[in-house]
Amino acid sequence: xxxxxxSHCVYDTRYHLVxxxxxxxxxWQGAVRERxxxxxxxxxxxxxxEIEELEAEKDHVHMFLSVPPKxxxxxxxxxxxxxxxxxxxxGFPEVxx
Numbered sequence: 001x002x003x004x005x006x007s008h009c010v011y012d013t014r015y016h017l018v019x020x021x022x023x024x025x026x027x028w029q030g031a032v033r034e035r036x037x038x039x040x041x042x043x044x045x046x047x048x049x050e051i052e053e054l055e056a057e058k059d060h061v062h063m064f065l066s067v068p069p070k071x072x073x074x075x076x077x078x079x080x081x082x083x084x085x086x087x088x089x090x091g092f093p094e095v096x097x
Contacts, residue, residue, distance in 0.1 A: 006069075006070075009069055011068060011069050012066075013066060013067055013068075014052070014064065014065065014066050015064070015066075016063070017064075017077065018062055019060060019061045019063070019077075019080075020059060020061075021059070029058060032088060032095065035091060036056055039087055039088075040080060041054070043080060044065070047071070047076070047079065048068060048071075049065055049067045049071065050065060051063055052064045
């Protein structure tokens, strides 16, 4: 909710993302849900954006995040989807079925 400052800009860009897996399968349960939460927070810390709210339901994820103007929301979503899909498939092979 606060205005953020960078070296050459002042910004307050916030996005509400709702992300559902293919066919809205109930894969966000138990250990998968916790791993997704950890992955998203790690990615955000590493890439310089902030996840203000993160709620993983059984069949979708709600995120409220703030992205600096140097990055686009498309890049952030692509990064979140690519890294989380790779890590979840590697760590939980039963999700593929």
